[in-house]
Amino acid sequence: MSYYTGSNGSLNLEGGEIAAVQNWSISTSVSLLSVRTLAETDDRFIASGRSTTGSCRVLYYQETPGQKGTNNASTFLNKVIKQRDGSFYQGATLDQGNEPNEKRSLLRLKLDDGSTDGRYIQLRIIITNVSMTMAVGEILAADITFQAHGAPVLVDI
């Protein structure tokens, strides 16, 4: 019998493994519709929809000082926090994907069980929140929350 701990977990964003992930969580909820009629006393339900949200905490660090790297919190930050693109309205694209016009990111939440690919849930996501706090005595990290777009792309868990 095998149990798993935080050391078995990892996170893969756009095909690249993110280092220094402190935690990740995922939550899927199913909304219900009541089908109880006036003739019945007890609730009966049918499933109406499903929603998946999640969060993770990733440390901000530099493998080589002066080079921000591509496998840490910076990758998440740059998907949401963007420099204005010079357009008249002083905005920046909301697209979060790696490909042009790809609006969503590809995220894989992984559990290493010793097999080649491990166990995983792969999702198309939109990052809905990124927050960072710089504080004395603490390592800089990004808290990220995301919302899944549609059902998972791949599930093997």
Add this chain to the structure above:
Amino acid sequence: MSTPTFPTVDSDGNALVPSSRSYESGDFPVKTYKAQNGSEVRILYGSNRTNMRLSLTYANIKDADAEQFLDHYIAVQGTFKTFNLGRFSDSQGSARGGWDGRRDSLGAATSGNAYRYEKAPQLAQVRPGISTVTVNLIGVL
């Protein structure tokens, strides 16, 4: 040609019972006159109560069942023809399902009325294959 009865059976063969129902008893045809001194005169023009209103909501039913109400509305030519509520069985009662009072209390026939649609059924789709339908009926002599 007989008038099609109101939908009473769902596509699985079970009673089609509303999830909410409201009823107004209507009134007798009374005309009220008020004098300048405030006194009131009422004239009763008929002996039958009429204009009872029955509103039924069938929440989260299959589209195939919701379609029955749309088809029935067409079959009775919209708000034109009158019809009976019908019933699935004595114990399950369809449109009156869950009502423990006398059947005729929610009906229109006791006072010589029959129901017709007050307006077209309202349908709201809530998820693929599932809709909520509200029908508003009015009793007319």
